[in-house]
Amino acid sequence: MDRFFYTELVRQSLEGQELDNAACVRILSDTSLEILPLLDAAYQVRKTYFGQEVRVHILNNAQNGSCPEDCHYCAQAKSSKADIEEYGMKSDEEMLSEARTAYAKGASCYCMVFAGRQASQSRIDRLKRVLAQIKSEFPGKEICVSTGFVSNDGAVQLKQAGLDRLNHNLNTSEAHYPQICTTHTYADRLNTLLAAKSAGLKVCSGMIVGMGEEHTDIIDVARRLRSLKAESIPVNLLVPIEGNLLSPSESNLSPDFILRILCLFRFLNPSAEIRVAAGRELHLRSMEVMALYPANSLFLQGYLNAKGATNARTLRMIQDAGFSIKSEIDLDDLLKEQPLQEDAVTDGSKALLKSLKELRPAIKSS
Numbered sequence: 001m002d003r004f005f006y007t008e009l010v011r012q013s014l015e016g017q018e019l020d021n022a023a024c025v026r027i028l029s030d031t032s033l034e035i036l037p038l039l040d041a042a043y044q045v046r047k048t049y050f051g052q053e054v055r056v057h058i059l060n061n062a063q064n065g066s067c068p069e070d071c072h073y074c075a076q077a078k079s080s081k082a083d084i085e086e087y088g089m090k091s092d093e094e095m096l097s098e099a100r101t102a103y104a105k106g107a108s109c110y111c112m113v114f115a116g117r118q119a120s121q122s123r124i125d126r127l128k129r130v131l132a133q134i135k136s137e138f139p140g141k142e143i144c145v146s147t148g149f150v151s152n153d154g155a156v157q158l159k160q161a162g163l164d165r166l167n168h169n170l171n172t173s174e175a176h177y178p179q180i181c182t183t184h185t186y187a188d189r190l191n192t193l194l195a196a197k198s199a200g201l202k203v204c205s206g207m208i209v210g211m212g213e214e215h216t217d218i219i220d221v222a223r224r225l226r227s228l229k230a231e232s233i234p235v236n237l238l239v240p241i242e243g244n245l246l247s248p249s250e251s252n253l254s255p256d257f258i259l260r261i262l263c264l265f266r267f268l269n270p271s272a273e274i275r276v277a278a279g280r281e282l283h284l285r286s287m288e289v290m291a292l293y294p295a296n297s298l299f300l301q302g303y304l305n306a307k308g309a310t311n312a313r314t315l316r317m318i319q320d321a322g323f324s325i326k327s328e329i330d331l332d333d334l335l336k337e338q339p340l341q342e343d344a345v346t347d348g349s350k351a352l353l354k355s356l357k358e359l360r361p362a363i364k365s366s
């Protein structure tokens with residue numbers, strides 16, 4: 001019977017049918033469904049659209065901290081006491097220099113992230129300048145921007161300036177949203193995604209799991225992103241940062257459960273770029289590489305403020321499992337340049353934070 005279930009998951013997903021609720025619940029919670037055949041079924045869908053390719057993203061924390069919002073999971077929120085390095089918007093030269101470095105390290109997408117509630121016109125004007133510079137130097141490469149709420153007009157301006165994707169995560173379901181943020185609503189977030197879509201931008205929007213949500217909330221987000229036709233879906237695993245409102249104890253993630261979540265997102269969003277995003281090292285531990293069977297994308301060199309695995313270790317993991325990266329640069333050549341070092345991403349149960357040198361590598365230390 002289970003063999004029929006796995007076959008049906010693949011068939012329905014590839015034929016564009018939306019899984020019913022019973023199947024979604026089973027994927028997340030029926031432990032009689034073994035993880036390897038489930039991963040294999042998700043891999044068949046992933047392989048249809050992306051083959052053996054992994055898309056590498058590198059984040060540029062282009063402005064850090066002092067955000068007036070109170071997203072409980074975020075170290076940049078006004079409500080957080082996390083000991084992060086705060087700074088205003090980086091210069092055009094700094095952002096351009098970090099774009100060059102990101103693409104040289106094998107990234108297919110350079111993601112510029114700005115703290116704050118919304119994109120003001122002056123920020124959009126700066127972004128338009130930087131986007132034009134990056135696009136003229138790297139016409140074939142993707143750029144993604146995360147800059148809070150964006151109006152219809154702002155989205156059109158960014159599209160015209162060359163932006164490929166706008167990131168704005170749903171983070172959790174509408175029902176659970178008040179538990180993770182009180183300064184804006186789920187509807188606010190949805191409106192920005194709709195503005196991006198109507199401007200012709202690709203949408204990057206995902207979830208953070210481990211914030212006390214129920215299985216129904218996870219299914220709800222995966223379905224909502226399907227209805228939005230999100231092209232890129234980061235599945236983040238709550239990174240426990242000391243000082244944030246959300247405490248690590250609220251995360252009940254196991255490697256098995258995370259892999260089931262990634263499979264669910266793949267079956268419901270078969271052709272989307274699904275990213276095993278923040279927290280993969282911390283929560284998946286020895287099962288990290290298995291995430292590449294449902295997911296086809298990941299971050300290199302850590303997350304916004306939290307450290308991640310070294311580039312060499314991540315690239316080696318991709319290569320060891322027989323995957324390639326989407327880049328004109330050969331994976332072997334990238335690995336030759338980078339010694340394989342041990343990396344630490346946590347101190348016990350807490351995430352280690354990045355230093356200023358890691359956050360602003362283009363700035364020369366005095």
Ligand code: SF4
Pocket residue numbers: 067068069070071074075076077078114115116117148
């Ligand atoms: S709006 Fe963005 S930067 Fe501000 S607290 Fe929320 S997630 Fe953090």
